[in-house]
Amino acid sequence: MPETHEPLILDLVAWVAVEPKPYTEVMDAWRTSCPRLPVWEDAIDRGLVARTAGGMAGPVVKATPAGLALLRASGR
Numbered sequence: 001m002p003e004t005h006e007p008l009i010l011d012l013v014a015w016v017a018v019e020p021k022p023y024t025e026v027m028d029a030w031r032t033s034c035p036r037l038p039v040w041e042d043a044i045d046r047g048l049v050a051r052t053a054g055g056m057a058g059p060v061v062k063a064t065p066a067g068l069a070l071l072r073a074s075g076r
Contacts, residue, residue: 008039013048014076017063023051026061043067 048067054060
């Protein structure tokens with residue numbers, strides 16, 4: 001995995017760790033079509049964030065236990 005976007009992955013995980021965010025908000029902020037910067041895709045593939053059912057407001061994205069452990073290990 002490229003180390004160049006690891007800080008961005010940590011930013012994404014930290015952002016949703018504060019409180020779950022609506023999936024649409026996360027996609028607006030983090031989705032990219034750049035194959036060199038797949039922050040959202042890498043965070044999902046690594047199990048650091050998860051999309052879950054959010055009820056009436058629609059799906060939400062939250063940090064997983066693995067994501068929270070990565071934040072702690074990185075000092076965040």
